[in-house]
Amino acid sequence: MTVTYRVGVDIGGTFTDIVLLGSDGSIHTKKISSSVDNYARAIVEGLAEVFHETGVTGGDIEEIRHGTTVASNAILEHKGATTGLITTKGFRDVLEIRTLRMPRLYDIAWEKPAPLVERRLRRVVDERIAADGSVDRALDAADAEQAVDALLAEGVEAIAICLLNSYANPVHERMIADIVRRKAPDMPLSVSFEVLPEIKEYERTSTTVINAYVMPIVARYLRALRGGLDRAGVPARLLLMQSNGGLMTSEAATEKPMNIIESGPAGGVVGAQALARAKSMSGIITFDMGGTTAKAATVENGQVSRASEYSVGGGIMIGSRLLTGAGYLLKVPAIDLAEVGAGGGSLVWIDAGGSLQIGPESAGASPGPVCYDKGGENPTVTDANVVLGYINPGYLVGGAVKLNADKARAVFTEKVAGPLGLEVARAAHGAHLIAASNMIRAIRSVSTERGRDPRDFALFAFGGNGPLFACGMAESLGMTRVVVPPSPGLFSSFGLLYADVEHHYSRTFRRLTRKMDLAEVNSAWDALAGQARHQLEVEGFTGAAARVNRAASFHYQGQTFDLTVPVPDGPVDQAMLRHLEEAYGREHERTYGHRAGVEEPVELVSIQVVGQGLRTGGGVPDNVRPSRAEPDAPPPRRAYFGPDKGWIETPVVRRSDLATAMTGPLIVEEYDATCVVLPGWRASLDASRNIALDRG
Amino acid sequence: MADTRDPIAFELFKNAIFSIADEMALTVFRTTYSGVLKDNMDYSTGFADANGKLVAQGLTLPGHLGSIPTALESIMRHFGDTMVEGDVFIMNDPFDGGMHLPDIFVFKPLYHAGERLAFAATVCHHTDVGGRVAGSNASDSTEIYAEGLRIPPLRLYEAGKRNETIMSFIEKNVRLPVKVFGDLRAQLAACHIAEKQFAELVARYGATTVKAYMVETIDYAERLTRAALLKLPDGQWTFEDWIDDDGVDYGKPIRLFVTLTKKGDHMLVDWTGTSPQVKGAINNTLSFTKAASYTGVRSVLPPGIPNNEGVFRAIEVVCPPGTVGNGVLPAACAARGLTGFRMTDCVFGALAMMLPDKVYAAGDGGNTGISIGGYHADRSPFIYVDFTCGAWGARPWADGLDGNSHMFANMASHSIEVTEAEHPIQLLAYEFVPDKAGAGKFRGGVPFRRDYKFLEEEGVLQVRSDRRTHRPFGLYGGSPGQPSANYMNPDGANELVPSKLTMTIRKGDVFRHVLAGAGGWGDPLERDPAKVLKDVRNELLSPAKARADYGVVVDTATWTVDAGASERLRGEIRRRRGWTTTPVVQWTDPAPVAQAAE
Numbered sequence A: 001m002t003v004t005y006r007v008g009v010d011i012g013g014t015f016t017d018i019v020l021l022g023s024d025g026s027i028h029t030k031k032i033s034s035s036v037d038n039y040a041r042a043i044v045e046g047l048a049e050v051f052h053e054t055g056v057t058g059g060d061i062e063e064i065r066h067g068t069t070v071a072s073n074a075i076l077e078h079k080g081a082t083t084g085l086i087t088t089k090g091f092r093d094v095l096e097i098r099t100l101r102m103p104r105l106y107d108i109a110w111e112k113p114a115p116l117v118e119r120r121l122r123r124v125v126d127e128r129i130a131a132d133g134s135v136d137r138a139l140d141a142a143d144a145e146q147a148v149d150a151l152l153a154e155g156v157e158a159i160a161i162c163l164l165n166s167y168a169n170p171v172h173e174r175m176i177a178d179i180v181r182r183k184a185p186d187m188p189l190s191v192s193f194e195v196l197p198e199i200k201e202y203e204r205t206s207t208t209v210i211n212a213y214v215m216p217i218v219a220r221y222l223r224a225l226r227g228g229l230d231r232a233g234v235p236a237r238l239l240l241m242q243s244n245g246g247l248m249t250s251e252a253a254t255e256k257p258m259n260i261i262e263s264g265p266a267g268g269v270v271g272a273q274a275l276a277r278a279k280s281m282s283g284i285i286t287f288d289m290g291g292t293t294a295k296a297a298t299v300e301n302g303q304v305s306r307a308s309e310y311s312v313g314g315g316i317m318i319g320s321r322l323l324t325g326a327g328y329l330l331k332v333p334a335i336d337l338a339e340v341g342a343g344g345g346s347l348v349w350i351d352a353g354g355s356l357q358i359g360p361e362s363a364g365a366s367p368g369p370v371c372y373d374k375g376g377e378n379p380t381v382t383d384a385n386v387v388l389g390y391i392n393p394g395y396l397v398g399g400a401v402k403l404n405a406d407k408a409r410a411v412f413t414e415k416v417a418g419p420l421g422l423e424v425a426r427a428a429h430g431a432h433l434i435a436a437s438n439m440i441r442a443i444r445s446v447s448t449e450r451g452r453d454p455r456d457f458a459l460f461a462f463g464g465n466g467p468l469f470a471c472g473m474a475e476s477l478g479m480t481r482v483v484v485p486p487s488p489g490l491f492s493s494f495g496l497l498y499a500d501v502e503h504h505y506s507r508t509f510r511r512l513t514r515k516m517d518l519a520e521v522n523s524a525w526d527a528l529a530g531q532a533r534h535q536l537e538v539e540g541f542t543g544a545a546a547r548v549n550r551a552a553s554f555h556y557q558g559q560t561f562d563l564t565v566p567v568p569d570g571p572v573d574q575a576m577l578r579h580l581e582e583a584y585g586r587e588h589e590r591t592y593g594h595r596a597g598v599e600e601p602v603e604l605v606s607i608q609v610v611g612q613g614l615r616t617g618g619g620v621p622d623n624v625r626p627s628r629a630e631p632d633a634p635p636p637r638r639a640y641f642g643p644d645k646g647w648i649e650t651p652v653v654r655r656s657d658l659a660t661a662m663t664g665p666l667i668v669e670e671y672d673a674t675c676v677v678l679p680g681w682r683a684s685l686d687a688s689r690n691i692a693l694d695r696g
Numbered sequence B: 001m002a003d004t005r006d007p008i009a010f011e012l013f014k015n016a017i018f019s020i021a022d023e024m025a026l027t028v029f030r031t032t033y034s035g036v037l038k039d040n041m042d043y044s045t046g047f048a049d050a051n052g053k054l055v056a057q058g059l060t061l062p063g064h065l066g067s068i069p070t071a072l073e074s075i076m077r078h079f080g081d082t083m084v085e086g087d088v089f090i091m092n093d094p095f096d097g098g099m100h101l102p103d104i105f106v107f108k109p110l111y112h113a114g115e116r117l118a119f120a121a122t123v124c125h126h127t128d129v130g131g132r133v134a135g136s137n138a139s140d141s142t143e144i145y146a147e148g149l150r151i152p153p154l155r156l157y158e159a160g161k162r163n164e165t166i167m168s169f170i171e172k173n174v175r176l177p178v179k180v181f182g183d184l185r186a187q188l189a190a191c192h193i194a195e196k197q198f199a200e201l202v203a204r205y206g207a208t209t210v211k212a213y214m215v216e217t218i219d220y221a222e223r224l225t226r227a228a229l230l231k232l233p234d235g236q237w238t239f240e241d242w243i244d245d246d247g248v249d250y251g252k253p254i255r256l257f258v259t260l261t262k263k264g265d266h267m268l269v270d271w272t273g274t275s276p277q278v279k280g281a282i283n284n285t286l287s288f289t290k291a292a293s294y295t296g297v298r299s300v301l302p303p304g305i306p307n308n309e310g311v312f313r314a315i316e317v318v319c320p321p322g323t324v325g326n327g328v329l330p331a332a333c334a335a336r337g338l339t340g341f342r343m344t345d346c347v348f349g350a351l352a353m354m355l356p357d358k359v360y361a362a363g364d365g366g367n368t369g370i371s372i373g374g375y376h377a378d379r380s381p382f383i384y385v386d387f388t389c390g391a392w393g394a395r396p397w398a399d400g401l402d403g404n405s406h407m408f409a410n411m412a413s414h415s416i417e418v419t420e421a422e423h424p425i426q427l428l429a430y431e432f433v434p435d436k437a438g439a440g441k442f443r444g445g446v447p448f449r450r451d452y453k454f455l456e457e458e459g460v461l462q463v464r465s466d467r468r469t470h471r472p473f474g475l476y477g478g479s480p481g482q483p484s485a486n487y488m489n490p491d492g493a494n495e496l497v498p499s500k501l502t503m504t505i506r507k508g509d510v511f512r513h514v515l516a517g518a519g520g521w522g523d524p525l526e527r528d529p530a531k532v533l534k535d536v537r538n539e540l541l542s543p544a545k546a547r548a549d550y551g552v553v554v555d556t557a558t559w560t561v562d563a564g565a566s567e568r569l570r571g572e573i574r575r576r577r578g579w580t581t582t583p584v585v586q587w588t589d590p591a592p593v594a595q596a597a598e
Helices: A039-054 A070-076 A141-153 A171-183 A201-231 A250-255 A266-278 A381-387 A405-420 A424-446 A466-477 A488-498 A518-538 A574-592 A655-659 B007-031 B035-039 B067-079 B164-173 B177-205 B207-230 B286-298 B309-314 B337-354 B416-422 B529-537 B543-550 B563-577
Strands: A005-011 A015-022 A026-033 A061-067 A083-088 A122-125 A135-137 A158-162 A189-191 A237-241 A247-249 A283-289 A294-300 A310-312 A328-330 A338-340 A346-350 A356-362 A458-462 A481-484 A501-512 A546-556 A563-567 A602-613 A637-640 A647-650 A666-669 A674-677 A681-685 A691-695 B043-049 B054-057 B088-091 B103-112 B115-125 B154-158 B235-243 B254-263 B266-270 B315-318 B368-375 B381-388 B425-432 B448-454 B458-464 B485-488 B495-497 B500-506 B510-514
Touching: A005 A039, A005 A488, A015 A039, A015 A488, A026 A039, A026 A488, A039 A201, A061 A488, A070 A201, A070 A310, A083 A141, A083 A201, A122 A141, A141 A171, A158 A171, A158 A201, A171 A189, A189 A201, A201 A237, A201 A250, A201 A328, A237 A250, A237 A266, A247 A250, A266 A283, A266 A294, A266 A458, A266 A488, A283 A424, A283 A466, A294 A424, A338 A424, A346 A381, A346 A405, A356 A424, A356 B007, A381 A405, A381 A424, A405 A424, A424 A466, A424 A637, A424 B007, A458 A466, A458 A488, A466 A481, A466 A674, A466 A691, A501 A518, A518 A546, A518 A602, A546 A574, A563 A574, A574 A602, A574 B007, A655 A681, B007 B043, B007 B054, B007 B115, B007 B177, B007 B207, B035 B115, B035 B381, B043 B067, B043 B177, B043 B207, B054 B067, B054 B207, B054 B309, B067 B088, B067 B103, B067 B115, B067 B286, B103 B177, B115 B177, B115 B207, B154 B164, B164 B177, B177 B207, B207 B266, B207 B309, B235 B337, B254 B337, B266 B286, B286 B309, B286 B315, B286 B337, B309 B315, B368 B448, B368 B510, B381 B448, B416 B425, B458 B510, B529 B543
Parallel strands: A005 A061, A061 A237, A083 A122, A083 A158, A158 A189, A283 A458, A458 A481, B266 B315
Antiparallel strands: A005 A015, A015 A026, A237 A247, A247 A501, A283 A294, A294 A338, A310 A328, A346 A356, A481 A691, A501 A602, A546 A563, A546 A602, A637 A647, A666 A674, A681 A691, B043 B054, B043 B115, B088 B103, B088 B154, B103 B115, B235 B254, B254 B266, B368 B381, B368 B458, B425 B448, B448 B510, B458 B500, B485 B495, B485 B510
């Protein structure tokens, strides 16, 4: 029987990870330097190398799934298309004024991110749609022609159209879009009603502009990648990871590239979700820690928690998610990730008040931690882990990187232990704990801040540094189970293999539940569902393979924040409205600890539809087998577990050794990660080779 | 035993307690009904020790820093001896610990084994607390009695039982009780979350350690503040600024005067010399004056200092009672936001004398308050309250920000589309206005205008704006920003109306507010011509103004700077203006220099 392969490709700023999963459960992985000038090249070359090493051929590849930072890099580096914006007269500066709010208090040096469309390329047209959708002032067609001509004369490479109240009536936007299509048929065009038919002009304008801004870049990239794959003899179809954790075809991504902007961190969460479903785990919190940041998300009853908007380049959470205003606002559904600036490279320092601090500054890849011996002079979290004996100085990336433990100890003694009057192991342990407590804030913000008790969840740890901290963090949070998947350091690209095709649609639909025209709401929902079904059909998903789920956002009349609840199938009738009101009330109570009385009017805010294209070939096989051989069993070493327990001679094992359950203290050493099992915890392997850690 | 010298355990505790304060803030933020509260972040949450000393405050509104301790002092004065577990306190009286009537405080003492260990605290700006003008923000009330429901410190819950009398009194005295009760629920929920998480902290660390760490958290902030102050130069600096008037005594300017005395690790902010309290409702409470003072000083200190009592110990604020910065009964204070913003700017002015290369010129003056209220045909009330600001003063190293909130209030704008969906109002414009920013080597922020069209039959418009006669100052050679302006029916009669007004409006009336432009920093003739060109191309600056203010000649056909003509023009302006020294503070434009030959 021929083995076919699904390929996951995850492009990061430094490395491109390629994972091949065979239908027989075999896995091949490849890590190569990203080709920053032309990301597609590294993928094609990397695949060629894998083919060469394994004998797999292009024809054996069934599908390529891809997460990329091409679009977000274009935004962060301001290298997107020269974009023009057409908007309503009087509102030329909505894009630039933003919401007025800044993400930092007391900061005279704050700089607003430069608008993606400069003022001179923002043109206004004389027209006005009222809040109820009626035409208050008809579009002046000559004016619109002129605005388009002016932008074309300026040589714009993409055009965005966003008029006031167009969510309620897109007629004028459509007229202008027609003018653009007539005058410049090939011009990449992003029209707000098609992109995001939702209320709030800044959010909609910003999203529409971002979509236009990255359109030519993403199109060019996907064309190059397709061409490269074709030349390499890989005819398999290309699917792109979206920020929401679903996949979309490259054709759909070309049209709405705004959906693939934050696809990088999504893979790991989706992989975790698949494992949670397979193992029937009711709730997990994912914890992904790399070199500079740590990210957390939740999966509850098989569903990833999603946010309806986020900021591209918004930076890491600084203490609180209340402080918004950084980056570029993008209102598309995305996995709700909390991110803090704590990673292996985060600097350890003492502030003017004598308090030990971690990050958010990082030593980065260069010079990196002191123990890398590449000129780093300031202690980092990784140095602390070396001092503590958690990281084997001779076995990072399977021994490819040798660490200088003496330098790590020396710098900790001089810059941390000395000034604090502590012995060096205690100081390093303190740094480890404080890094963990910073990351706990990320976990709290996706759990307790939403009324979820982390103790009801398992901690799912991956990323190069996640398994190192997971046990201790779980202990602080009162969690009793930690799961570490195979190849934790490559799990983000591995996770791509688990995703399904997904398309999200939503529309503002503000109506009081007690004054709702049922025919109207049903027809609005049917229209969205029709869009989803059509898109799925185009991509080859029909019948049972095409699933359409509905959801709705509500608030109590007068509130501005909404909560989303799932909507059962079937027509919306009075009974269903009562059911939804109650579901909303329960969710409000669960999330915020209180709800209003039944007499309080509930308002429907937006209706949503998710179309899913389900794979016919089944999910990921349970018996995945990495191709890489494990090293010989390393000798035990001394590791420090805090002032109470002190230094302990700690066994060091390989993953496969856990076939027989063992109790901590224990260090599990792997090619791409190190897992620390604290005293009092029991480690075992499940059937899928996940390490399961349980507090005994 | 509590070992407060264990830096690691202490840091972990500190992380935990500030995360509780933030979590409280999020709870309020996400469930609130009041647009003022949410969009203006006009609320605060915090944590105090058993004696009411502030330990942690959620990061929301700089304008509230210092308000919780003042209110808690009053609660302690009234109930310190009789407080029991399960009590919850409510208050808003500006003359007994509050700030202005819309700000309702809710406190919950937290107990462990019968001992009071801490207080959870919230304060929120409510949509309406009654009084003569919808929104309870009127700037032209002349005594507190007209401003709404005054709630002295009261027990809202007595040992866990809600006092329904208080609730009914509130219900009958506010215009939108559903919103007020919804926001009170959010405040109570935040206190409840704090209680639960604080109990977990006590379970983990023990009561003794928690108490010791709360003290240490305050000491730590004090150490950080003092260490930072120590690095600033010693000396005394003063600054004077003026509010145009109070909207009652039209045309009578109100003086703000501050003296900063910095010695070693201590800073004194003294407002002696500030005008007596005024008739109009812009009188600050002392707590608000303190917040304004802290905002200025903190902005020149390094980031990362926790918001708590420790900061207050190192930065002392004095303001004589009976002044506009410390009003006494029956001072009206509903619209005192204006004075808070301007006192912040005044502190920045003094700090700019102390640290010339660290501080910005004056911004637009802080937010303009606009409220439109009335009744629909079915007699149901509507209240639209909008606060807006957005032009930062130029900085010694960069232009002022265009469209960014004032430092004193990290507010957000309301969505126009949501406003139109919920209120009988249509916005006709929200855009930058060219030629208003103060010129400078770095220019001031560009102001915007907002045009409001009224769609209901009849309503009351109230406006509180300023910086009309006293313009945003420029620094070290920078010009002042252009004044603010208000117009009725700009496309019709276009009548210029006062900066503060209360008037009846009718269907179709359009009110236009133009913010003041922000002040510039440094000699405009030193501005990079490429930056001038960029502003001209973006229609933020006219070619004529580019020539007059900056001596830069732009060719609008080719979008280039005529370098030769510009150099000649700059030389001409330099000669004619005759500066012997660069003016430190400019309140008015430099005398115009006749156009040189180009």
